[in-house]
Amino acid sequence: MEYLIVHFPETRRVLIDGGDQGRTGDTIELEAGTYTVSLSPSDDIKPKKRRIMLSRTSPIMPKEITFAKT
């Protein structure tokens, strides 16, 4: 499995390819692959979506991405 953490100043739902996969700040486990990451609600978020490629992570060193608050 691969490991991802999505950061945002507040707690939001993390949507992976449109599906709810947990919350910001938590470790999310996914198979290796290409994914579209967004947050919900998304009104005050920049960028609205990010496309990432997930591979070669570990639970100690997950991929981390950050969304900014507008």
Next chain:
Amino acid sequence: MQRRSVPLIAAILLGLFIIGCAHAPINAPLSRYQPNAGYRFANLTPGDNTDSLFVVLTFSGGGTRAASLSYGVLKALSETTITWQGKTKRLLDEVDLISTISGGSFTGAYYALFGDWTFDEFESRFLKRDIEGELTGELWNPVTLIRLASPSFDRIDLAAELYDRTIFEDKTYEALVSRPRRPFLVISATNMSLGERFDFTQDRFDQLGSDLSSYPVARAVAASSAFPILLSPITLENHPSPPGYEQPDWVKNALGDYNLNRRRYLQDKEWMVYHDKTDHPYVHLLDGGLADNIGLRYVTDSIRDADRPGGIRQLINQVKIDTLVVIIVNARTEPSEPIDKKARAPGVARVAMKTATVTMDNYSFETIELIKDIAVAREQAQRSVRDCRQLLAERCPAAAPPPELKEMKFYVIEVNFENIADPKEREEFLSLPTSFKLDPAVVDRLIQKGGDLLRQSPEFKDLLKELH
């Protein structure tokens, strides 16, 4: 016209009329795409069944032998009392998902439809009947012979009618949708053209542009147990996609994952095939055992794959599961093989049988090892994080610790005949035939053995320690 030819003409006309009327039910088109409706795990109400203790059952193929063994396990779960989050209940009431193949599909479907009535009715309704004899009897019925001349009616349709009428009370998936409670039932067959598993869920039927709700459960069970050659495949229509149905994001993303994740890429290709309505206007389904005779691949996919709406991976990522339990009921046999005792090479029939079963057995073995590997990998990942955080706290307290990973217990419990302690008894069970007719005394022993093997399992004993 001579008077004596009138009855002959009348008989021919009647025959043609019967042939014309003989057709199997077709899967209905879906009028519009409704992700929040239909038979999907996410649409079921949990009730008292918690997410935190998530219990999965898989029932393998193997005719009445498999159906009896899995029924014995269901019965044992109904007799097992647990305490979870302060509530005392039956372990059976925490079962969330049942994934079934072939013979095991009869037990899973009956329980999903009729709940606890199963323990009063299922033995006489199915396990102790001579289904094979009844099907043969139907085949020799003159009306049936005429109906079988129709291109829209085949041997499998006859079997599905018998199951529908005498076991499943004409219930369609609507009965499961309108009583939206767990466990979620996943009956699997094999898509003959793709050679891939085909699950009877609304998510899959969305791809066919079809409404699962009006489809008879008996036909799903028949497809799942349509043993090649003996029974003909079940055919579904691949309808146009309904209004509102769009290509999901994962399909767009997975198309580029050929080198990164071949499994995800192949799922994408499969999705494309179902949406190619021109080249694939029909789907032909065979026994689910050809793609996965354990019923476990739906579960391993659901644990790994975040692309499945309402899948186990989603619940794990949402930090909802504290304890994940997978109970595999595997009715695999291993009849003694005398071929090495003779110099003469085995005949065509034995070679054909081996050709059909060797790969299937090897794949089943690897599938069970796969879920054990997934459980071990999860435990290792949790341990790595735990150990790293502890080491840092002890030796480098100023350093930022790695992010936490939710601690989840993962039990894999297998019920199979190999675990019977007594060698003579073990050999006896490993030599049982695969058929839809077993002596009622053998059925009773299988039911008893299913419960005994579950209770004797070291992993099950560990689980019960946690649940008391």
